[in-house]
Amino acid sequence: MNFCRLALCLLVGLIAASSSSGLTEWGSHLEESLGLKTLFTLRGPATPPPEVVILSLDKTSAQALGLPDKPEKWSRSLYARLIQKLTESGARLIAFNIVFDEGRNFQDDQQMAKVMRQSNNVILSDYLKRGMISLSQGNPDDTNQFFYDLVIRPIPLFSQAALFSTPFTLPKTWKEVKQFWVHQDNGSCGFPAAVFQAYVFSYLYPEILAITHQISPGFASHLPPSYEAAVRKRSVDNLMLAFKTFFDQHPQRLNKFTQLAKMQIPPAKQPLLMNWLSLYSNPQIRYLNHYGPAGSITTIPLRDVLSGNAHLFRDKVVFVGYSEDLHPEKNQGFYTVFSHSAADTLSATEIAATAFANLLEDSWLRSQDPTVQFLFLLGWGTGLALLCWRLPLLRAFMAASMVGSIYLAIVFYQFVQNHHWYPIIIPLAIQIPAVLLVTLCCHYISTRQEKDSIHQAFRLFVPEDITKHITSTKTVDALSTHGELKFGVCLATDAGRYTTLSESLDPMTLGQLMNEYYSTLFLPVKAHGGQISDVVGDAMMALWTASENSPFLRRQACRAALQIKQAVTLFNETHRYQLPTRIGLHAGMIRLGTVGSPDHYEYRAVGDAINTATRIEALNKVLGTRILVSGDVACDLEEFYFRDLGTFLLEGKQQAIDIFEIIGLTEDISPAQKAFFSAFANALKLFKRHDWPQAHQAFATLANQFPEDNPTLFYLFQCQTYLQEPPIMKQPHIITVSKNSSYSNMRLIQ
Known part of the structure; x- marks a missing residue:
């Protein structure tokens, strides 16, 4: 019992640290959204440095000065007057968070440029515009797109007059702006x-x-x-x-x-x-140390400057930008930890001024390195567990509360005085409650040991969920109704040469060989979250299931398939007997549950997706490939490089499906391979357009260059067949796979 309790104490620290630390996106988001906000709330507003001032181009000033509603129509002579006023008042730098990317009135633009040249203290901002180029045409659902950033600079007249210009961009965040670029x-x-x-x-x-x-x-x-x-x-x-x-x-x-x-x-x-x-x-992306809600940094409206009250700018860095009420459609406010509604958002100009003030004071927030944070949380959780595991629950609660209070005080002091940000939500709101449950967990584990032993034994034969169902079912009759409808990704494998081996090897040797073979297959499946549904002879069926279609499941299944291919290659290199393996994947709705009668049940999946995956696996024999997937699996998985192999009506099926070959991870494909597959795709397009002569020429060229590529030889054979005897059916590009399909025995859909 003591060993069990100690093990749980150590486990508390490990689980909480690994699942909640900065190494995980969830843990980082939790501390940013709740922990950081709590520390700012406890601290309250802070005093910004006096060297930074914001000049607000606001709606009230526009009305008082009789300016147009749209700031785009403001005369550049107004900005010239503003720069001159600020320079005369002794402003050290004037930073415009405004993009002057269009020319206006020639004389006004010349006047503004002249004032900038004379002042020698004006900094302008560029605009970073994100664009997108679609790499395919005519297919609105294709996600193969290329994104680029276009820097829109001020007009040359202003760029040459200003000190310099640079973009103001912010790193992506969950909701609130928390960071800035150095x-x-x-x-x-x-x-x-x-x-x-x-x-x-x-x-x-x-x-x-x-x-x-x-x-x-x-x-x-x-x-x-x-x-x-x-x-x-x-x-x-x-x-x-x-x-x-x-x-x-x-x-x-x-x-x-x-x-x-x-x-x-x-x-x-x-x-x-x-x-x-x-x-x-230091890090090139840093956390903002906000001084408070909007207006915390000294903000002076435009009308006060132009009316003569410019004495506040001597030796100051002045950030000039639109206020929220003047230009809301272009200057959307940013939520911060001090925002309670849309009215409390900060303008981009105030964010820039805050970042500048943080750099000036060296007050930007220092977060822990993810590895250091993980080790700290591991030690914290384990230490708390070791402290409380011998205490009764009430004393453990008092000890944990006292330690937590001391920790919070230390963290708050470091946050305010040294600008160091340590986690508080995970240690105080997650790990401490977890530690207090250790004693109860020990008792629970002790009473469950026998049932868990049975449970572990069942897991060797059936998946985890059915194991739980069996061990929790009070009557055997309830097993007959166990089943649920799920979306599943089905992976079917089949080993070549198995029949020959089964004839030549004794059953014990064959059994040992197949156990080693299946160990090779099972590891990639389980490593990527799949479950083994069925094993018969040399064939395996693996499943990835969820309540609805999930790209994550399809991605995991494809990764498992690639690793199976690699593992089987290594297996064949290290074993006397070779078992080349074909793999097929399909996705769709399945029923997952018990199948059988009251005297014998098996747990397996039932549905068209299972049958189709098996048929796709068999299609490898026809095309001479190793891994084939349906279009339902390949959809939107850009990290994998798929080769389109055409449309097939599989044996026993009534609906044709698109078939793709997994070549590998996109990042691993060489330019030469991409060039070949692009040429193959062009040839296949000709085949689909029923242009048999051109398609034959294209595939023949590829076959001469790559005679080992079986899909090329397959389509070359099809083109030769159509040229010798032109097809009369409506869709000759859709190939029907019969039971005895081969390069020399194919029939086409009518």
């Missing part, structure tokens, strides 16, 4: 990080250049001699890219730079420089 996947600097770097350069460029010269004089010689020179040449963005390359190519330079900075830079300037260096050493 450097994006293509290496470009994210909008808030780019503004932050320009801010750092404007203050510390001489110090940065001096330390860089000590580390790499050659590299430093190619840099601008001053920040002002970089501004004049409009090469600030190139400067950012140069430093990223500088640190990425030689990571040890970052440590050396840090050491020299600590020795040579005045203490007052060190924090800002260290925050800049952290751009190159």
Whole structure:
């Protein structure tokens, strides 16, 4: 009993950690949606740094200034006045979260560009537009599509006048915006990080250049001699890219730079420089440390600036953007942990300003590495279990509550003071209750041992669900009605040369060989969540079932089929007797349950999908292939590379189905293979259009190049047959498979 209890204690920590940690999408989402929100709620609003200000282009200002309802119609001279006002007030940087991608009035555009050139402090944003190209035509259901990102930059007049422009994109999240990019996947600097770097350069460029010269004089010689020179040449963005390359190519330079900075830079300037260096050493996607609901960062409306109240912008970084009420259709608000309704959302401009403020203060949230989090949760859960497993339930509850309270206090302190984010939902709301159930579980396990032993014995012969049904059934009569309708993916296999082996081997040797063979087949099936439904002689039927059609089940079955093919190849290489294996897959509705009479029951699946899978497996003999699937299985599974082999009316069937061959994973297919399969597909199109001469020529060319490809030889034979004796039926491209089908014995649908 003590050993059982100790084992359960250890298991609590392992299960909770592995299923709930940051290594799983579910665990990460749980902590982000509940844990992070709880910590922000406990902390409340925080004070943002005074160096950042938001200038809001809002509806009230538009009405007060007599501007059009649509900001697209605002005169560029208005923006010129705004930039001039902010520059005169001493604004250090002006970052527009607005895309000026279209020219307007020539004189107004010229005026705005002139003011930007004179101010030397304007940063513009690009627009990242996602596009899609369909790789197939005429098939609206085809999901073979290519997505690309198109960067829409400001008009050249503005791009050349501004310091630089860069896109502002946010990583995908579940619902609320929680993260921002430092450097994006293509290496470009994210909008808030780019503004932050320009801010750092404007203050510390001489110090940065001096330390860089000590580390790499050659590299430093190619840099601008001053920040002002970089501004004049409009090469600030190139400067950012140069430093990223500088640190990425030689990571040890970052440590050396840090050491020299600590020795040579005045203490007052060190924090800002260290925050800049952290751009190159920490994660490129970082968690936002929100300061509160909308408006937490100082926000000044446009009318106040143009009316003369611009004194608040001296040495500030000003983020300029539309407010929610002015342009809702283009500037949709973002939900944050402080949002309670659509009215509490943050504008994209305030998100950018928040990210900049986090970088400036180095206050962005540090989450745990997934592996570290897993180990921590494993230790936490196991430690709690070991603490409570000897205690009565009431004392265990008190001990767990006390430890949990101490842990929460420590986590909250780290969150507020050091901006470290540790999980709280999993340790406190999942693992502690699980630990408190250990004592009850021990008693439960003890009383269930005998029944579990019976249950384990049954599992060797029938699937898990029927085992549970049998062991929980009080009367044998109830077994006759056990069955349920499910969607199933059926995988049928058959071993070649089995008949010959059964004649030449004694039953014991044959039995040992087949046990080793089926062990080879069963492992991939079970590893991918399938269950063995039936084994007869050299044939196996495996199932993946669910309540409805599931791409996940079809994907798992296809992966199992590929692994079976690999495993059988290895089996045949290491055994004296060869058992080449054919595989067929089909999907559809089946009845899964007991079949038989009161004196003998078997558990198996019944339905057309079972029969069709078997027929597809047999079609391998005709086509000379190893793995065939129906169109119902192959649909929308882009990670696999399928070859369309045409349409067939299988033996005993009334409806023709499309047949595909699984070649392998798409990522593993070489360009040469793709070229061959593309040529095969073109030839098959000619065959389906009943263009026998062209199809024959295409397949003949392929057969000369790839004489070992059996489907090519099959269709070459069909084309030769049709050329010698033109078919008279309506659909000669649909091939009927009879009982004795072969290359030389095929008949076609009438």
